[in-house]
Amino acid sequence: MRYELYYWPEIQGRGEFVRLALEEGGADYVDVARRRGYGTDAMMKFMDGTRVKRPPYAPPFLKAGRLVIAQSALILHYLGPRLRLAPRSEADRLWAHQLQLTIADLVKEIHDTHHPISSALYYEDQRPAAKRYTREFWRHRVPKLLGYFEGVLKNGGGTYVFGRKVSYVDLSLFQIVEGLRYAFPKRMKRFEKKVPRLVKLHAAVAERPRIAAYLQSEQRIAFNEWGIFRAYPELDG
Amino acid sequence: MRYELYYWPEIQGRGEFVRLALEEGGADYVDVARRRGYGTDAMMKFMDGTRVKRPPYAPPFLKAGRLVIAQSALILHYLGPRLRLAPRSEADRLWAHQLQLTIADLVKEIHDTHHPISSALYYEDQRPAAKRYTREFWRHRVPKLLGYFEGVLKNGGGTYVFGRKVSYVDLSLFQIVEGLRYAFPKRMKRFEKKVPRLVKLHAAVAERPRIAAYLQSEQRIAFNEWGIFRAYPELDG
Incomplete structure (x- = not known):
């Protein structure tokens, strides 16, 4: 196919x-x-x-x-x-989907750090609201959401959400860590000590041969200021 | 079960x-x-x-x-x-799920009309941002999102998304119309003429015997100012 x-x-x-x-x-x-x-x-x-x-x-x-x-x-x-990136049981597959939907909710909130009022307006036209949104996001939402995934990894006991075998959820969590490091280098550096399992998962995914090759290829589009993750230093506290 | x-x-x-x-x-x-x-x-x-x-x-x-x-x-x-509230084919079931996920995205945006900055802050502490968010929401997002569902109904040609048989997507679209009427009575009244099929779907769902009985029962919690849909007259333009 x-x-x-x-x-x-x-x-x-x-x-x-x-x-x-x-x-x-x-x-x-x-x-x-x-x-x-x-x-x-x-x-x-x-x-x-x-x-x-x-x-x-x-x-x-x-x-x-x-x-x-x-x-x-x-x-x-x-x-x-x-693609052999999902667990086998129905209960685990439903849970993987729920985890991914929670990641999608987080992605929307990450987007809203720079566009809290409207995607139809320029960032420059909603900068004060973006600063305030971002402050609250890092105060409440990042600890709660990344804390949830850290707990999931702690519960599971392995490197990945479902243990030793990687799933699409792990790949997405890699992307979340990678993106937050790009967009909020200072804030993320301070925060990472609270989520050591997520940091370890990120490193493990980055070292997987196919992912490593992809990340170095021209196929991987660089982060930029049109996407979800945007590096505006003034939002990085 | x-x-x-x-x-x-x-x-x-x-x-x-x-x-x-x-x-x-x-x-x-x-x-x-x-x-x-x-x-x-x-x-x-x-x-x-x-x-x-x-x-x-x-x-x-x-x-x-x-x-x-x-x-x-x-x-x-x-x-x-x-519950016999989904279509039969895999393609239709996947599409129903996609429609429902798009409704979930809309629900988040409706919530953000009164809490654009943070759910951890009171509405009163983000009122100017809420006014601005709401204005943009009704200018761009409602026409785009409800317009999409109106197009889906037009394409389908029936009262419901999948024709004559009701699905969970229809029940959720009923709730969207019902909630927007509660939260934004003036804005919604002006807008409804642009989505006649959604209005008709709402009426058809409301008349279904089980739904009608539920809506009149004590089981149905009344709309209030703690939920997704909140009636703040100052946001109703």
């Missing part, structure tokens, strides 16, 4: 959680909107309800044969078992 | 999307935290990682036999086929 991933070509964004799974799973896939001379036209076509029976609301979405699946957590729920 | 729903007993909140499905599906269930003399203790116990193998991050969560399932959209994805 050759998968087709549809996502904005200039950013990691929410698509990156899917890309990491496709890479670690050794999937045969095309990152459609990044094909030379192709751009985002093919992607926009899918969101036009007059042409597609089940139009997705927004990218990323995955085409798998005749299926079109949107929402990053749902894409991973679908891909997980197929 | 007797389901156990765990959610805050004083509000509709995210739990209400699950309650509506349990009611329409005629499920045997207990709303655990609302049992007299019981309160939220049993609920908190589940979130304590030292006692539960797969702790949920937050309510609502559902206990189904030995499974514990959190995140409202995932609970509905699980319950849908069991």
Whole structure:
């Protein structure tokens, strides 16, 4: 099966959680909107309800044969078992999906640190609100959410959420740590001592051969100031 | 199967999307935290990682036999086929889940109209940001998101998303319309002419015998100023 991933070509964004799974799973896939001379036209076509029976609301979405699946957590729920990146039991798979949905909630909050009022406004036009949002985010939300995942790892007792075998949830937690380090280097440095298991998981994922190769390749888009994680020093306290 | 729903007993909140499905599906269930003399203790116990193998991050969560399932959209994805509130094909079920996840994203944005900076702060301490957020929300987000669902109904051609048969997605869209009418009566009145199919869907759901009986019962918690949908006249423009 050759998968087709549809996502904005200039950013990691929410698509990156899917890309990491496709890479670690050794999937045969095309990152459609990044094909030379192709751009985002093919992607926009899918969101036009007059042409597609089940139009997705927004990218990323995955085409798998005749299926079109949107929402990053749902894409991973679908891909997980197929790429051997999901646990085996139903209870564990449901829980993995719940963990990924909680990561998606965290990603939205990370986005809102720089755009708390509206995505339709420039960052510069909501800077005071962004500063205040970010302060509260690091005071309450990061400890609560990353603390939850640290507890999950402590409970599990292994390097990864499900023990020794990596799952798509681990790849996403890697991306969260990586992104927070980029966007908030000072705050994250201070915070990391509270989540040693997450830091260890991040290092373990980074060393996996396929992930290491991907991160060094041109396929990995660099962090930049258009994505979810943005490095605005004034928000880094 | 007797389901156990765990959610805050004083509000509709995210739990209400699950309650509506349990009611329409005629499920045997207990709303655990609302049992007299019981309160939220049993609920908190589940979130304590030292006692539960797969702790949920937050309510609502559902206990189904030995499974514990959190995140409202995932609970509905699980319950849908069991309560005959999901379509039959895999493609449709995946799409229903995607639609529900998009509704969950909308619910978060509705919450943020009154708490754009932080849930840890009082509304009164983020009122200017709330006014600005709400203005942008109604200018850009409501037209885009409700417009998407209106297009889905237009594409489908029936009263409900999947035609003549009601699904959990329809119940949730009912709740969105009902809640926006409560929180933003003036804005919603002006906007509704742009989404006639959603308005019709809302009326059709409200008339379903089980839903109608539930809405009139004491089981249905009234909207109030602790939940997702809050009626602050100053935000209603």
